[in-house]
Amino acid sequence: MSAYPLPRCDKCDKEFEKLLQCGRCKNAFYCSPKCQTDAWKNHKNVCRRPGKEPSEAVLELLNPKPEKTDPPPAPKKSVVQKEQPVRVEAEDLEVEEEAELSKQFRQELLRETQVVNAQMMTAMQEARGDPGQFLPRVQELKAAYEQMLLDHLNTRSRTQRAKDGIADCEEKEDPHLAAVHLGHDLMKEVVMAMLQRGMSSGSAMDQLDLANNHFNACIVQNTPPAKYALEDDALEGFEPAITRVKEKGFVTLEGLLDDEIASVIYNECRDNFWERRKLGAMHEAKGAADGSFECWLPYPPRKGTSPELEHALRILFGLPHEFAKNGYPRQLKVPTMAHLSCFPRGSLERLHLDFDGDKAGSSSSSSGRELTFVLFLTPGWEREDGGAFRAYLNGDRPGPRPGQATVGYAAGSSRDGEAYAADDDGPASDEHCIKEIWPEAGQCVIFRSRELWHEVLPAKKDHFALTLFVQRAE
Numbered sequence: 001m002s003a004y005p006l007p008r009c010d011k012c013d014k015e016f017e018k019l020l021q022c023g024r025c026k027n028a029f030y031c032s033p034k035c036q037t038d039a040w041k042n043h044k045n046v047c048r049r050p051g052k053e054p055s056e057a058v059l060e061l062l063n064p065k066p067e068k069t070d071p072p073p074a075p076k077k078s079v080v081q082k083e084q085p086v087r088v089e090a091e092d093l094e095v096e097e098e099a100e101l102s103k104q105f106r107q108e109l110l111r112e113t114q115v116v117n118a119q120m121m122t123a124m125q126e127a128r129g130d131p132g133q134f135l136p137r138v139q140e141l142k143a144a145y146e147q148m149l150l151d152h153l154n155t156r157s158r159t160q161r162a163k164d165g166i167a168d169c170e171e172k173e174d175p176h177l178a179a180v181h182l183g184h185d186l187m188k189e190v191v192m193a194m195l196q197r198g199m200s201s202g203s204a205m206d207q208l209d210l211a212n213n214h215f216n217a218c219i220v221q222n223t224p225p226a227k228y229a230l231e232d233d234a235l236e237g238f239e240p241a242i243t244r245v246k247e248k249g250f251v252t253l254e255g256l257l258d259d260e261i262a263s264v265i266y267n268e269c270r271d272n273f274w275e276r277r278k279l280g281a282m283h284e285a286k287g288a289a290d291g292s293f294e295c296w297l298p299y300p301p302r303k304g305t306s307p308e309l310e311h312a313l314r315i316l317f318g319l320p321h322e323f324a325k326n327g328y329p330r331q332l333k334v335p336t337m338a339h340l341s342c343f344p345r346g347s348l349e350r351l352h353l354d355f356d357g358d359k360a361g362s363s364s365s366s367s368g369r370e371l372t373f374v375l376f377l378t379p380g381w382e383r384e385d386g387g388a389f390r391a392y393l394n395g396d397r398p399g400p401r402p403g404q405a406t407v408g409y410a411a412g413s414s415r416d417g418e419a420y421a422a423d424d425d426g427p428a429s430d431e432h433c434i435k436e437i438w439p440e441a442g443q444c445v446i447f448r449s450r451e452l453w454h455e456v457l458p459a460k461k462d463h464f465a466l467t468l469f470v471q472r473a474e
Contacts, residue, residue, distance in 0.1 A: 008029075009029065009030050009031035009032075009035050010028050010029055010030060010035075010039060010043075011030055011031075011035035011036070011038055011039040012031060012035055014031060020032070020033070020036055022036070022043070022047060024047050025046075025047045028043055028047070105152075105156070109149070109152065109182075109186055110186060110189065110190060112145075112148065113145075113183075113186040113187055113189075113190050114190055116141055116144075116145045116187075117187065117190050117191070117194075117210070119141050120137075120138050120141050120142075120210055120214075121203070121206055121207070121210070123137040123138055123141065124138070124206045124209070124210070125206070128303055129202075129206070129302045129303045130302070130303050130304050131272070131276075131281060131302060131304070132272070132276075132304065135276065135279040135280050135281060136279055138210070138214060138280060139279055139280045142183075142214060142280070145183060146176065146179045146180055146183050147179075149179040149182050149183055149186075150175060150176055150178075150179035153175065153178060153179055153182070154175070183215060184215045184216050184217065187210075187211060187215040187217065188211060188215060188217040188219065191207045191208075191210065191211040191215075191217060191219065192219065194207055195207060195208075195219070195221070204221065205298045205336065208221060208296075208298065208336065208337060209296070209298055209302075209337075212296045212337065213280065213283070213295050213296055214280055216283075216286075220335050220337075220471070221335065221336050221337075222333035222334060222335055222336070222471055222473075223333065223334055223335075223336060224333060224334070225320040225321035225323070225324045225332050225333070225334050225470075226321055226324070227334070228299075228314075228317040228318050228320070228321060228334060229318060229321040229325075230314070230315070230318035230321065230322070234315070234318065235315075235318075235322060238322050238326075239326055241253055241446065242322065242323055242326045242327075242328060245323070245328075245371070245446055245447070245448065246327075246328060246329065248393075249447055249448040249451050249452060250391060250393060250435075250445075250446070250447040250448070250452055251445075251446050251447070252435075252437055252443060252444070252445050252446075253443065253444040253445075253446065254442060254443055254444075255442055256312075256315055256375060256442045256443075256444050257312060257315075257375070257377070257441050257442035258441075258442065259379040259380070259441060259442075261308045261311065261312070262377055262378070262379040262441030262442060263379045263441075264306055264308040264309075265306070265308050265309050265312055265377050265441075265464075266377055266378055266379060266441070266464060268305075268306050268308070268309055269309075269340065269342065269377060269464045270462070270464075272304075273295060273340060273342065274293065274342050274462070277293055281295060282294060282295045282340075282342060283295065285341065287352070288349045288350045288351070288352035288455075289341075289347070289348075289349050289350075290347060290348050290349065290350060291343075291344060291346060291347030291348065292341055292342060292343045292344070292347040292348070292349065292456075293341070293342045293344070294339060294340065294341050294342070295339075295340050296337040296338070296339060296340070297313065297337060297338045297339075297340050297466075298336060298337050299313050299317050299336060299337065299338060301313055312375060312377070312466060313338060313466070315375070316338060316373055316375050316444075316466055316468050317334060317338070317468065319373055319444075319446070319468075320332050320334050320371065320373075320468070320470045323371065330370055330472055330473070330474070331472070331473035331474050332370060332371065332470050332471065332472070332473055333470070333471045333472075333473045334468070334470055334471075335468070335469060335470075335471065338466050338467065338468050339466070339467040339468070339469065340464065340465075340466055340467075341464065341465045341466075341467065342462065342463075342464055343387060343456065343459060343462065343463050343464070343465070344462050345458075345459060345460060345461055345462055346458050346459075347458065347459075348455070348456055348457060348458045349454075349455055349456035350455055351392075351397075351398070351453055351454070351455045352453070352454070352455070353449065353450060353451075353452070353453060354369050354372045354449040354450075354452075354469060355368050355369045355449040355450035368449075368450070368471065368472060369449035369450065369469045369470070369471060369472070370448065370449055370450070370470055370471060370472035371446065371447070371448060371449060371470040372445075372446070372447055372448075372449045372452075372467065372468070372469055372470070373444060373445075373446050373467065373468040373470065374389065374444065374445040374446075374465055374466070374467045375442075375443075375444045375465065375466045375467075376439040376440060376441055376442070376443045376444070376463070376464075376465050377441055377463070377464040377465060377466060378439055378440070378441055378462075378463035378464055379440075379441040380441075381438055381439055381440040381441065381463070383438055384460070385438075385459055385460050385461055385463075386457055386458055386459040386460050387438070387439050387456065387457060387458065387459025387460075387461075387463055388436040388437060388438055388439070388456075388457045389436070389437045389438075389439065389445055389454060389455075389456055390434060390435070390436050390454060390455050390456070390457060391434070391435045391436075391437070391445070391447070391452055391453075391454045392433060392434060392452070392453040392454065393433040393434070393435060393452070394433040397453055398453060436457075439459075439463050439465060449469065449470075
């Protein structure tokens with residue numbers, strides 16, 4: 001510990017080893033940009049560059065005169081007295097005017113975004129929620145909206161955009177991409193404001209669909225698991241799977257879908273989502289994904305969803321309640337949308353966790369993803385087709401990937417459609433504790449989101465998966 005006192009922030013009066021210095025007068029010090037901004041209202045009256053004579057207003061602040069009952073005399077008409085106050089006040093006025101203009105510019109964009117949002121909602125409602133009907137109109141409106149934003153950005157310089165609070169793209173980036181990013185930000189703000197004000201469940205679902213599937217907003221609306229509770233006899237032999245997740249953090253189930261149901265679902269995913277990706281039904285996945293596509297499916301499902309896909313969604317959304325009622329140690333909350341992934345031939349997911357604990361500070365954060373449920377949808381899968389879900393079970397981020405993992409098959413054999421826990425105590429790579437699960441229809445991988453490092457290997461043919469990211473409630 002130092003024997004000398006540390007310097008203090010001129011705003012909050014707390015001690016810090018390093019402080020920010022006022023760029024103009026060099027005599028004021030702050031611990032953070034926030035303290036410097038908060039202090040400016042008072043500091044600007046005494047702030048001047050070194051070597052400059054203080055203005056009359058500054059001298060009065062430094063040497064205040066006794067209060068008088070009579071009104072103060074009118075200031076003398078001195079050229080020297082006017083020159084300095086006008087110079088300082090002009091700089092402050094310029095900053096305030098720029099801030100006000102930036103605020104007005106963003107408010108104008110938000111108003112235009114609200115208009116576009118209303119037009120898109122009208123298109124979705126007129127189509128009665130049928131994506132095949134509203135997708136072309138929504139894409140048309142989105143293209144016009146992004147062009148409008150691009151026109152606005154072209155009227156403002158790079159410096160002005162920075163002052164507007166608009167994220168600056170790389171210099172080599174297509175200017176249209178800057179408009180796309182701005183549109184995502186504005187539409188998310190508009191949708192969040194509408195959801196906070198409250199609306200019907202149908203309208204809220206349309207807003208979430210629009211924001212997440214067309215503007216990459218990543219808005220999550222959660223509900224208690226009991227809302228999606230399955231019938232008592234819907235799943236048999238499920239308790240051992242819950243015990244395994246509680247104890248080991250990972251389990252594989254089989255038999256949740258038969259091949260006949262899976263075939264219908266696969267064809268529906270191919271025809272209604274993958275083949276319509278250019279209309280906005282799916283978009284290229286980000287993050288750990290490499291070449292895969294994704295979209296978010298609301299539950300209860302939209303009009304036109306097949307009974308088979310609705311059945312798969314009902315099972316997936318019902319699983320968290322099975323965990324809750326069988327003593328899972330964490331309180332859970334279930335989102336209203338599931339994630340549909342399409343892995344075209346050769347695509348993959350790089351090594352990752354499903355929980356962004358780094359942003360929250362640590363993996364012990366009290367919110368965020370708790371459990372991940374992955375249900376595979378592709379029938380007739382063979383091991384030579386590849387595409388394995390590779391799980392690293394030791395809980396640590398693995399080092400360099402082994403060239404060829406010698407692993408045992410993590411799932412058991414089918415039992416006439418009855419769901420059961422696969423034998424996860426089977427053979428695995430000793431060095432890396434690896435399990436590989438093939439994406440066969442009806443298999444479901446369940447794991448603790450903030451603990452299991454995993455990746456998806458390339459496949460020789462297309463395959464689909466539904467994923468539910470269940471949140472921690474406390």
